[in-house]
Each structure stands twice: as C-alpha cells, then as structure tokens.
Amino acid sequence: MQCTKRGWVVAVPDIFSATSIAELAQVIESRLPTLPVDTMAESSLTPFTATEQWYMQTYHQCPLGLWASVVTCLSSDVTLEALKHWLVDLARTRESLNRQLDVAQGAWHLRPLVTLDTLESMATVQLCNDYATLDQVLAHVEQERSSLQSQDSPLLRVSLLALDKGLKVLAITAHRLLVGPQEWPSILRSLGQAVNSSALPMPTPPCPTSFHQPLVQRALSAPSVQPLLAFASSHTHPQYLDAVVLGCFAYVCKNHLPDTALEVLHMQGQQDQRCINHQPTTKSCVAVPAKDTLSLAHTIDLAKQVLYGQPSCNAPSDDTSIAEPHSDTSVLYHAVTSASTHLAKCSLAPLLTSPFHSTLGYAQGYACEAMATVSEGGLALTVSSSLAQTTDSTPHALLDAWAQALVQYQSTILGTLDALSPYDYPLLPLDNAQFRALVHEVKAALNLTCCNVVDLLPTSSLQDGFIVNTLKDPSAYMVQMAFHIDGHLDVDRYRRCWHEVGQRHSILRTKFVTTDLVPGHAAIQVVLPSMDVAWSYETDHQLLNDDMEHQYLAQDRQCGFVFDGSPLLRLALFKINDTDHLLFFSHHHALLDGWSLNIVLDEVMALYHNQTLAPVVQYSSYLGHLTRQPAEATQRFWQELLHEVTPTPDLQLPSTRPPSQPTPAKPNAICDQTLHCSLSDIHAFCQSLGITTNNLLRGLWALLLHRYLGDAKETTFGTLVSGRNVPVPGIDDMVGLCINTIPFRAKFSSEQTLHDWLRDIHRVSGEIMTHEHANLVHVQQWANVPTGTPLFQSLLVYDKYRQSQLAADEQDICMRPAGGHNVTEYPLTASFYDHENELHVALVYKTNSYDDAYISLLCAYLDACLSRIIASTPGTVLEHIQQLPESEHRMIMDWTRGIVKTPDPDCALLSDLFTNSLSRCPHAIALESGTEQWTYAQVHQQAVAIAQWLVSRNVLPGDCVALVFTRSPYFVFAVLAVLLVGGVYVPIDATVATERICGILTDLATPVVLLERYDEVLVEHLTPVTSGIGYCDAMASCATGHPTDIPRIRRDPQDLAYIIFTSGTTGKPKGVQVRHESAVNTLTHMAQTMELDPNCRFLQLLNIAFDGSLVELFTTFYAGGTVVLSQDNLVDDLLR
Incomplete structure (x- = not known):
C-alpha cells in the first residue's frame, strides 16, 4: 500500500496465481452478459442518479478527489496490443465503460461500441520503458494522477510499464464515476483471463508517515475472526457483519473523536458484479453519544438500526437513537459491502482490497474515513484522517481500538444472549425487553449452552394449529413414509446427502418453542446451524419380517413428537440384503407439506448421484410475505363470503357393525x-x-x-x-x-x-x-x-404436487414408495x-x-x-x-326385493291412513288415554271441530299451523284437524323454554297457534309472534260437526305434510320439511314390516316434537288398531 498527497495506490501481490485465474474467471466471467450493439446509440442520454450528482459536485470542487489507481505485476510476454484487445472486450460487456460525461447537461452519453480505433478517445493505453524500480512506477502513477486536471481528461488510463529483468507492471487509473470500489476485483480477474498471465511476487512498500493524509491498515487474520465471519455467514440478515464492524468503530469513536457524527456510506441491495459501474448508495447519519455508559452491545444495536432500517419501535430500552450530525467534526464510514462478504463466502480469496477513495475537498471535510473489507478469509481495517482536524496518532489509535473492540465482541459477546437483537429478526414484532425474555425461553427450552441461533421466526397459522394439537397428542400431525431403496447403497454417502440437504433448507434445521410472548402465535421457529435428525441403521436380519413395516410404524407413532428440543425428523434405515434397503422417514407436519417432501427426497437422490443443485429461497421469505398481507381486507372478505353460513x-x-363389536384398532x-x-x-x-x-x-x-x-x-x-x-x-x-x-x-x-x-x-x-392464507380459527370467528x-x-x-423423481433410469440406486401413515383430524x-x-x-x-x-x-x-x-x-x-x-x-333393490309391497293406491296423503280405517271400522277404538277411549268416529268428530275453527281463521291449504302441546288426546285431534284443512302441522313441545318456542314461531311466520288449553303465561309470550291462538279443549267440548261440514281439500302427494324442528344442540334449530308421499311410503312400509292388524295396541311413548311419534300414531291408524297414550309416571318408571 503506497500513500500519496492526492490519493493512494494499492499493490496486490499474488492475485493472479495459475489456479485462482481459472477459478475466478469461470465464476465471474460466466456471468458476464454481452450487450447488444443497438444499445450503443450515440444519441442515448441518461440523467445522473442522485449519487452520481453527488460525486459530480465533488468532482467540480476537486477533480482528483475521486480517482483511484491499482498496480499489479504481469509476466514479461504481455504486449500493449493484448491489453488493448482486453480493454475492447471489457467495454463490450460493461456498459459503464461506454459512457462519456456530459457535464453541461448533467448526464451520460452512451458511446458507440468501443473498437481499437475509438479506444484512444475514452482511455489512454501506453507502454513505457523508462522505469527500473517499483518506486519509479509509483511516482509515474502519481504524476499521471496529477495531470488529470481537466474535466475533458479520459476517465480511464491504462499504462504498461516495463521494468528491468523483463518484468512488467500494469497501472490502471479510473474515476469513481466509471469504476466503483467493488468492481476492481472483477476488472483484474478479467484481465487475468485475457492475458493468461501469473502475477509475480511484489513487495509492499512501507507506509510513509509524512503525507498530509496518513493512512493505516490492519489485517485481522482468518483464524482470529473466524467465529465472527462464520456466524455472519449463517446469519439471516445480510448486513449483520456490517452492523457489528460499524458498531465497534462507533464505540471507539467516542473516546478518540468525542461528540462525533458518523456518516455511513453503504450499498443498497446486493452488488451485481456483472456491471462495472457505480451501484446506488445511501448515506445514513448517526450521532455517537459521548458517554461511557453506552455499552458495545448497545452501540452495535444502534448500527443495526442504521443499516437494517428497522422502525424505532424496536429500539433498545435506553435513550440511544439515530440522530443527525450535531458537530462539524464527522467521520465517513464505508460499510462492508455484501459483494465482498459474498465473494469471501464463495472461497474466491485472495481478494483485492477495495480501493479507498479520499474525499478531501468536499464542502464539509471529514476528520476521518474508515473502511472494512473481507479479504483472504480475514478482515482488513483501513483508517485515513486529515491533519487539519486530527493528529498523526489518531488513525493508529482508532485502528488499534477498532481491532480490539472486534476481538472483544467476538470473545465476550458473540455466542451469548447479547449477540442477538430484535433488529436481527424483523418478523417478530417485539421490543428489546420482550425479545430478551423470548431468548431466555429459547435457551431454556432447547437446552442451549449458548445462543447459536441462525434465525427466529413466527409460525404460520397452520403451523400454530398443528403445534397446539401436538401438545395434546404427540402423534397428531406425524407423517410417516416408507421407501425401498434398490441397488448397492453407500450408507455413509447417503447419510451425508441428507445432512447436506438439511443445510440447504432452514426449515429442516428448525425447532419449535412454545411461548405466549409473540402476539397471535402459539410458538416460534428457531433455526439452528445444523439439522438435528434421529438416525439409525440396522443390519440385524432378525429384526426383519413380513410385518416389520406395520410394527415399526406403530411403534414409531407411539413415540410421537414433543417440543422439548428433541429431533422433529427421524430416519431409520434397515438393510434387507446387499441390493435392498428399507427406509422409514418420519417428520412433523409443521415442517413439511407434500410438495416440500418431494423436493427433499429428490434433492437427496440428486446429491447422491453427484448432480449440482441450484440455490434455494428459504422459508422465511414466505413467512415475510404472510406478515405483509392486509389483515382488515382479509377479515372483511371472509365475513362477506360466510355471512349467515350454516355449519x-x-x-x-x-353402520353394519353390531353395537357389541369393538371399534377397529x-x-x-x-x-x-x-x-x-x-x-x-x-x-x-x-x-x-x-x-x-x-x-x-x-x-x-x-x-x-x-x-x-x-x-x-x-x-x-x-x-x-x-x-x-x-x-x-x-x-x-x-x-x-x-x-x-x-x-x-x-x-x-x-x-x-x-x-x-x-x-x-x-x-x-x-x-x-x-385471502387463502387466513387462519382457520379466525375465519370461524368471522363467520359467527x-x-x-x-x-x-x-x-x-x-x-x-410436483412429481417426485425418485426412480431414475440408469442410476445405481432408486427409491420407490412402500407405504406410510398420515393422520387427519377430519x-x-x-x-x-x-x-x-x-x-x-x-x-x-x-x-x-x-x-x-x-x-x-x-x-x-x-x-x-x-x-x-x-x-x-x-x-x-x-x-x-x-x-x-x-x-x-x-x-x-336387493334390500327391498320381496319385502316392500305395492303402495296402497287409496293412501296418497297422510290423512288417508286415518280416514281409510275410519271408513272400514268407525266404531273401533282408535285412541286410549288412561280410562278414556275414543272410537275412530269420535276422534274424527273432535278433529272436525278444530278444523272448523281453523277454517274460520282463514287457514288455507299449505299454511303452517303450530301445535304447542304435551302428550295428550288433544294433540292427536289437532294433527288430524290440520291435515283435514290441507295445512302443514308443526309439532312443538310445550315444556321447552318459551324463547325457543317464540324463535320457531318467528321463523315460521304462522298465522295461528293451537294450544291444548289456555295458559296465561304461555299466551302472554306467544301473542306478539302470532295472529291467532286457539284452545283445543274448548273446541272439542262443543264438537257437533260431521265430515260434510269440512269441504274436501284436494292435495298433491308432493305437498308438505309437516315440519319437524331439530333439537338445536349444534346451533339454531332448523326445520325439516316432510312431504306426504315420503311420509306415507315410510309409514305403510313399517306397518307392513311389523305386520300390524286391527287387533294391535301401540304404546305412544315418544315426545310429540320427534318424528318418531308419527310412527306410533299413523302405523296404528293405518292398521285400524288402537293408540295408547302413555302417562308421564309410566315413562318415568321405564327410564328408572
């Protein structure tokens, strides 16, 4: 690293080794698109983005402030012509290199496709042979940078410098508007592929101390920060490492730069390495309180609030908060970009340390600039300061304290409760106190020695239901599958494939912890770093028998699943012979649905057959979508759809099973x-x-x-x-x-x-x-x-579901389903x-x-x-x-063959079952109650008297007449009376609550109600819901009518005969309508089956509101027998 007065130069040794070129070029260059020629129209004019305008303002004030240079060694056979061809190919695939500034209009011109002829108009490519030492090369680069005074100067300059002993050095200088800090590694890797050269060792010169902008750098080796980087790589939030590094830097600033405001420059979204241009950036300001009470953990929480953009409702329970800068002294911090972190995760190291750009000359200068970069599996920290506002010792002190804070965080906080924050888990709407309580519950429930938690997520509505039912019955929602594996199975390799699939999908590394701390949820999901699966492998052939599958499934089902930290997945593999294995896979339904199960099984087989799997999206993305759905609109929809629904x-x-037969096992x-x-x-x-x-x-x-x-x-x-x-x-x-x-x-x-x-x-x-994501419990509530x-x-x-590809042709093994067990609650x-x-x-x-x-x-x-x-x-x-x-x-037909006789043509209506016997035997005893008896003629006479009253009340055929009675002769008279006038009778038990009686009458809207006798209390309640009430005892006492007194009403067998209301035990009572035809067919069939004759006597026991009472009445009347009304004390004796 070499510092200069107006900027700095980076020397990158050993970046183009023979192996790294092939690996890096294959990964990076395979993703580079080729821009079509027609997109390079000269007339294209694109306005500057807000960030570009910000850079242009700085560019006007200090043209050299945003230039950076990179120097690297090349092999001696690299020619200037090869470099030119590389630059042309680079411009073909990178739109930014085909742009030209139009300062007057504040926009970019998109230039024609770069060729060798047009190359000199946008860049300078030269070969110099006048340098013998590296110091002379660096001096040349500094001289080139100083010559870039005019805004008409090229934005990119490439120099190939020949040294003694046949060595050549490449110096590239580019403007920040053209090449962002994260694009340099891709440019150099592209160069390595083009020239096919290997970098030679280059010593890094010592950092001078006499420059006006002292710059210091500290490298934290891979072993020293491995726990932090490992935890960050598995953490759900992509900017977790950014927040920790920024928080540590802000924590040390309070001692060295008190009352400091940090201005954080970080990328928006993922860095796309296919485009070498500046990505959109944002600048966030945060005030660092100058008080010793602010802990390192709280400062990191503050950094998370800045970078994650979380709402202030999740802020820690102290007065730490985001604020605008309150001092002219401030610090510019470049966040660790996701691109650098991503490359490190992909093992593409060694990486180029991203160029650090001086911002001296801004309208508001910075006391210090800081940057952290993931490099070679470690962490590189860089600090630069201005002599105008700091001393020469400030950068060194800041850097030392920054490194110590990171080590302190890793040794004392990482892996403890303080490493977790509500900012890291935005799907859980908890404040800091609630979150801390939840983490303690998680630690206790899962018996964790440290909170090595990848993610905390809410449960979906269906998961909640499954979990609640499992707490009552551990075997509820337990899915069991059995598979035969044909072929020579490598058991260890097969087990590793299951583990690798578990690492791909977070839901397979999930456990559930029940809690009441998260509103609207019965539990939370805890994602762990590795899959916890109960694995067993049996080779004992004594365990194998024809009934083994049923026995194992039954035994496994008895174990069920419990949410105490035990595995929620079980794999049991039995070796039948060298080419046949039996696999049992049990899991809780809250983890997987049928669609997902096929994905898991297919991926296991694909990995076993050395196939490459594409990246996957984690289950948390789906849960995040659910949390963003508008609850009010969903509730309104289901309320309208299920308005007045009937369960x-x-x-x-x-049932064909005798009552004595036990329930199946x-x-x-x-x-x-x-x-x-x-x-x-x-x-x-x-x-x-x-x-x-x-x-x-x-x-x-x-x-x-x-x-x-x-x-x-x-x-x-x-x-x-x-x-x-x-x-x-x-x-x-x-x-x-x-x-x-x-x-x-x-x-x-x-x-x-x-x-x-x-x-x-x-x-x-x-x-x-x-709205199909709605919770079924809530839907039932909305449906009332x-x-x-x-x-x-x-x-x-x-x-x-997507079809599983378990059995694949021309593979050494394949899986085929062999049964299973899946429980349903319906x-x-x-x-x-x-x-x-x-x-x-x-x-x-x-x-x-x-x-x-x-x-x-x-x-x-x-x-x-x-x-x-x-x-x-x-x-x-x-x-x-x-x-x-x-x-x-x-x-x-088989049931009725030889049993049911041809229907009686004279019995079309329900009343015909009585009137036919009336014609045959009018003086036979039809009804008996205690010591009183009535012949068929006398019963008919009583019925006619009541029928005359109904006619006087304008009761028409098809009208409903409610009969509010207990068991009595008057009920029989009233039933026949309603049928004589063509009405529909509705029997109601007079002993039930008056509210229920009034509710039924309101639903019927019947014009009249018949009572056995006057009841003052009952009449008071019934008067508001009916237009007329008749008392049968009074009508029957003056019965003098004859059959001719009632005009014969012509009715159709399809007309209604009566309505029976249900008990209402499952909700509101509902009326069941019965037609004459169905009632007559049923009753005549029963009379024939029971072989009733005129000598029969039938005891009437059932409540008059049950349709079973009709069997007792009309089967006897059809046969010409006698109905005997039971007394209440007789019924009580029978029940005892």
Whole structure:
C-alpha cells in the first residue's frame, strides 16, 4: 500500500496465481452478459442518479478527489496490443465503460461500441520503458494522477510499464464515476483471463508517515475472526457483519473523536458484479453519544438500526437513537459491502482490497474515513484522517481500538444472549425487553449452552394449529413414509446427502418453542446451524419380517413428537440384503407439506448421484410475505363470503357393525379407487368451461355432500390449498409448510344449470385465492360460528404436487414408495391425485364413524357423478346430476326385493291412513288415554271441530299451523284437524323454554297457534309472534260437526305434510320439511314390516316434537288398531 498527497495506490501481490485465474474467471466471467450493439446509440442520454450528482459536485470542487489507481505485476510476454484487445472486450460487456460525461447537461452519453480505433478517445493505453524500480512506477502513477486536471481528461488510463529483468507492471487509473470500489476485483480477474498471465511476487512498500493524509491498515487474520465471519455467514440478515464492524468503530469513536457524527456510506441491495459501474448508495447519519455508559452491545444495536432500517419501535430500552450530525467534526464510514462478504463466502480469496477513495475537498471535510473489507478469509481495517482536524496518532489509535473492540465482541459477546437483537429478526414484532425474555425461553427450552441461533421466526397459522394439537397428542400431525431403496447403497454417502440437504433448507434445521410472548402465535421457529435428525441403521436380519413395516410404524407413532428440543425428523434405515434397503422417514407436519417432501427426497437422490443443485429461497421469505398481507381486507372478505353460513354436519351413514363389536384398532382407513374418466377428458371439459380441475373436484365433492345430507341448500367443506400462488420468488422450489386449510361454501339452486354452477365455483375460488392464507380459527370467528362447533366435517385435497423423481433410469440406486401413515383430524377426507392419465380418489375416514361398505358407495357415487358431469350438455340442470349410481340402486333393490309391497293406491296423503280405517271400522277404538277411549268416529268428530275453527281463521291449504302441546288426546285431534284443512302441522313441545318456542314461531311466520288449553303465561309470550291462538279443549267440548261440514281439500302427494324442528344442540334449530308421499311410503312400509292388524295396541311413548311419534300414531291408524297414550309416571318408571 503506497500513500500519496492526492490519493493512494494499492499493490496486490499474488492475485493472479495459475489456479485462482481459472477459478475466478469461470465464476465471474460466466456471468458476464454481452450487450447488444443497438444499445450503443450515440444519441442515448441518461440523467445522473442522485449519487452520481453527488460525486459530480465533488468532482467540480476537486477533480482528483475521486480517482483511484491499482498496480499489479504481469509476466514479461504481455504486449500493449493484448491489453488493448482486453480493454475492447471489457467495454463490450460493461456498459459503464461506454459512457462519456456530459457535464453541461448533467448526464451520460452512451458511446458507440468501443473498437481499437475509438479506444484512444475514452482511455489512454501506453507502454513505457523508462522505469527500473517499483518506486519509479509509483511516482509515474502519481504524476499521471496529477495531470488529470481537466474535466475533458479520459476517465480511464491504462499504462504498461516495463521494468528491468523483463518484468512488467500494469497501472490502471479510473474515476469513481466509471469504476466503483467493488468492481476492481472483477476488472483484474478479467484481465487475468485475457492475458493468461501469473502475477509475480511484489513487495509492499512501507507506509510513509509524512503525507498530509496518513493512512493505516490492519489485517485481522482468518483464524482470529473466524467465529465472527462464520456466524455472519449463517446469519439471516445480510448486513449483520456490517452492523457489528460499524458498531465497534462507533464505540471507539467516542473516546478518540468525542461528540462525533458518523456518516455511513453503504450499498443498497446486493452488488451485481456483472456491471462495472457505480451501484446506488445511501448515506445514513448517526450521532455517537459521548458517554461511557453506552455499552458495545448497545452501540452495535444502534448500527443495526442504521443499516437494517428497522422502525424505532424496536429500539433498545435506553435513550440511544439515530440522530443527525450535531458537530462539524464527522467521520465517513464505508460499510462492508455484501459483494465482498459474498465473494469471501464463495472461497474466491485472495481478494483485492477495495480501493479507498479520499474525499478531501468536499464542502464539509471529514476528520476521518474508515473502511472494512473481507479479504483472504480475514478482515482488513483501513483508517485515513486529515491533519487539519486530527493528529498523526489518531488513525493508529482508532485502528488499534477498532481491532480490539472486534476481538472483544467476538470473545465476550458473540455466542451469548447479547449477540442477538430484535433488529436481527424483523418478523417478530417485539421490543428489546420482550425479545430478551423470548431468548431466555429459547435457551431454556432447547437446552442451549449458548445462543447459536441462525434465525427466529413466527409460525404460520397452520403451523400454530398443528403445534397446539401436538401438545395434546404427540402423534397428531406425524407423517410417516416408507421407501425401498434398490441397488448397492453407500450408507455413509447417503447419510451425508441428507445432512447436506438439511443445510440447504432452514426449515429442516428448525425447532419449535412454545411461548405466549409473540402476539397471535402459539410458538416460534428457531433455526439452528445444523439439522438435528434421529438416525439409525440396522443390519440385524432378525429384526426383519413380513410385518416389520406395520410394527415399526406403530411403534414409531407411539413415540410421537414433543417440543422439548428433541429431533422433529427421524430416519431409520434397515438393510434387507446387499441390493435392498428399507427406509422409514418420519417428520412433523409443521415442517413439511407434500410438495416440500418431494423436493427433499429428490434433492437427496440428486446429491447422491453427484448432480449440482441450484440455490434455494428459504422459508422465511414466505413467512415475510404472510406478515405483509392486509389483515382488515382479509377479515372483511371472509365475513362477506360466510355471512349467515350454516355449519355442515358430519355424514350420517348407517353402520353394519353390531353395537357389541369393538371399534377397529386402526383409527383411520383408506379406500382408494381409480375413476373411469380419463385425465384428458377431464382437462378437455374444464378447458371448455374455462375452469380448473381443482374447481371441478370442488363441485363434485359439494354434490356428494348435497346428496347425502338430504339435499341441503348449501354445503361447506374444507379445502387444502398449496399456498404457492403467491408472488414470492423461488417458492416452487421452497421447502416448508405453505399449505393451508380454508372453508369452501357451495350453494345450490334447482333451476341453475350445472355449467353455470361450476363457473360460479371457479369465480369464487379466484376471489378466495388472495385471502387463502387466513387462519382457520379466525375465519370461524368471522363467520359467527359458535365456539366448539366446526364449520365443516370433511376435507377435500387435490394433490397437484410436483412429481417426485425418485426412480431414475440408469442410476445405481432408486427409491420407490412402500407405504406410510398420515393422520387427519377430519372424519372424512377426499384426496384426489393424478397418475398415468388417470384420476384417483382416496377416501381417508375414521373407522369409528364409517364402515368400509358405505365408504365404497361414496367412491362409486363420485365415479358415476363425475362421468355424468363430463358427459353433460350446457342445458343440463343441476338437480339432474343427482341420480343414484348403479351400485346404490342395485343395493336398494336387493334390500327391498320381496319385502316392500305395492303402495296402497287409496293412501296418497297422510290423512288417508286415518280416514281409510275410519271408513272400514268407525266404531273401533282408535285412541286410549288412561280410562278414556275414543272410537275412530269420535276422534274424527273432535278433529272436525278444530278444523272448523281453523277454517274460520282463514287457514288455507299449505299454511303452517303450530301445535304447542304435551302428550295428550288433544294433540292427536289437532294433527288430524290440520291435515283435514290441507295445512302443514308443526309439532312443538310445550315444556321447552318459551324463547325457543317464540324463535320457531318467528321463523315460521304462522298465522295461528293451537294450544291444548289456555295458559296465561304461555299466551302472554306467544301473542306478539302470532295472529291467532286457539284452545283445543274448548273446541272439542262443543264438537257437533260431521265430515260434510269440512269441504274436501284436494292435495298433491308432493305437498308438505309437516315440519319437524331439530333439537338445536349444534346451533339454531332448523326445520325439516316432510312431504306426504315420503311420509306415507315410510309409514305403510313399517306397518307392513311389523305386520300390524286391527287387533294391535301401540304404546305412544315418544315426545310429540320427534318424528318418531308419527310412527306410533299413523302405523296404528293405518292398521285400524288402537293408540295408547302413555302417562308421564309410566315413562318415568321405564327410564328408572
């Protein structure tokens, strides 16, 4: 290093060794683009950037202030012509070397493509033979720099100086506007490739002490700073090393330059070495308080605040803060650029120490300039000061104190709690006190001896749910996979491949720590430097048997996963023979989804086969995207979409298992079936409608729920989304849990066509995509679903994951799936997946809820329904798709063959079951209550009396009439009366709360209500919600009517007969509408099955609000028998 009055010169020994040229040229030059000729138009005029204008202002004040020179040795066979050709090639690939200053207009002219003829207009290339020593070379360079007085001087000068003994020295002088400080290494490496020369050793002359700008440099060797550089290279924030070095420098400035303001010049974003021009820079000012109480750790936190740009809410809990300079004395600090650090990480050392540019002559001078550079695996510190404001000893003292502060930080702070700061983890919205408490929790939970933490991250909403459930059940969300590895496996090499993949992806080095310190999260993610995986390798053949897979999975599942620092990944390898191994891979679902699992397995195999893997984006990028989503817009969207949604219950399929039979040992089972429609037909159909396959399957599953839930007007089910439709670069190759479970609501209209309905599903899905990251717990709250009531009971999954390439042709080993186990929390999960132009469906179901036989029927329905959808026409109405598949139709026919008789043509309406017996045996006993009896004729007479009152109240056919009763003869009279006038009766238990009764009547909007007798309290509550109340005991006491007194009402069997309201245990009571036809078919079939006859006596026990009470009444009336009303004390005795 040689200093001069107006600048300085760098001598770089041994930079062009034979090996370094090949390595550096291959890495750097392979990335250099070739600029098209048409971009070099003479007319191009580009205004200066703000930084360039700042430099130009300085250039006007001091033309020599921003020049730098580099000197290096070359071999003797390098010619001037070779240098010229190199410079032309360099200009072809670097736009900055084709620019010319237009000072008058404050802009750049883009010159024509540089040739040998035009070279002299932009640079000076000369050969000098008058120098014998290095000192003479340095003097020549100084003379050249001094001659650059005019603004018309070339911005680049290249001199090839011949020394004695056949040596040649290359001197390059360039302006800062043309070549930035970080571009010099690339220029010299390009030169090394062009001239194919090896640098010769060059002694570094001693640093003079008589210059007006003393410059001192200190090199911290690689071993002395290796822990700091290693920690910085693994740290998430790219400017961590910058902050530590700057913080240490600011810490020592308070002793040597009190009341100093540091002006920090650092790069914006990553340095792009393909462009040799000045990158945008920013200047930040920070005041260094002149007080001894400011610790080194707090000063480094202050530097992080400057460089990271974190909001002030994360500031340490003292009065340290960013401030504008408050003194004319200030320091210019050049931050360690990411480019230098990046090159060091890539082992491209030795690196050229970046030229340090004097700024003497600025409008406001600097007392001192400082710069740090990563070089040769170590850290180079440089300090320069002005005699006008400092003494000659100041640079040396600053440099010594700076180096000592870095050593102090590394020995006493690095690896302790103070090395971590909330500024380093911007995704955690914590202040300093909260952060310190969190770090203590992390240390205790993971049993860390020191906080060797790479990153701290919040959990996603789905990860939170998985973790909470795992705390209750360690086997919850445990994914187990088994694979056969065919071929001669190198076990040690295979294990190293797993470790290398773990180092590539931070999520594989992640552990979870539960905490309540982070708002809205149940835990945080702690990324460690290396992957912690439980590995076992067994070669004992006694352990191998036909049932080994099932036994191992069951045993492994019993262990589960706990969040106490134990590994969340387990690998167990069993050697079956020399060419066959069995691998079991278990992991917690909070780490990986199916997409990521395939990536991991493929990368392991790729590394095993010596393939090169591309760089990857870490999971933290996805989490950062989630934190930036507007919460208010997402909440508003889901509230509107799920307004007045009705939770969809579980499918109530019948069971063929006797009650005495125990529950199956396996909690989950799978029914896998190939659907008949080919993928090509499915894709063609979707393309014709402009929908996706995923939305077609959503419609298919909605139709199944619609059918098996009794033709509900809407259904809601869960759907699994990949989470990769977000603008995060590299997300397709990212490893982590990106999936999410969200509700999907499908509405039905009998008049809507199938194709329009599917398009509506596609439209709604597109609207959901922007908000599919929402937390399901929050979504249920926004939908106003009662706490504890699930919004849906089934889950739809379309496994459109990237296909794994486990089995590769012409490779020595390959992996093939051999089974596994995956737990689901939902009673029924439909998983669709593609395979060889076929669509498969796998129904995963809980064995304590469903039988195998009925799950097979669901698969058959899906197959038949999908075929009808694909074959549908534009005019196909939605309800026409809901036909029975052949398997269900055949099963029903088998059930009913020889059992169900032809329906009675005289029994079309529910009332006919009574009136037919009235005609056959009017004097037979129809009803008995205690000691009282009524014949069919007498019951009919009582019913007619009540019917006459209903007619007088203008009750019309189809009107609802509420019957608020307990078990009594008057209830039977009232039911028959409503049916006689063509009304729809609604039985309501009079013993329930009046609020529930009033709520039902409000929903019905019924004109009249019938009571057994007057009840003052009940009438007071019912009067506001109905227009008329009748009392049956009073009507029956004056019964004189005859059948002819009531006009016969013509009703259709498809008309409603009654409405039964549910209990409301899962929410608001809902009315179930029953038509005459279905009620008559069911009741006549039951009467025939029970072989009831006129001599039968049927005890009526059930509550009148349950539809089971109709069986007791109308099957007996149909047979002409007697209904015996039970007394309350009899029911109590039976219950006891």
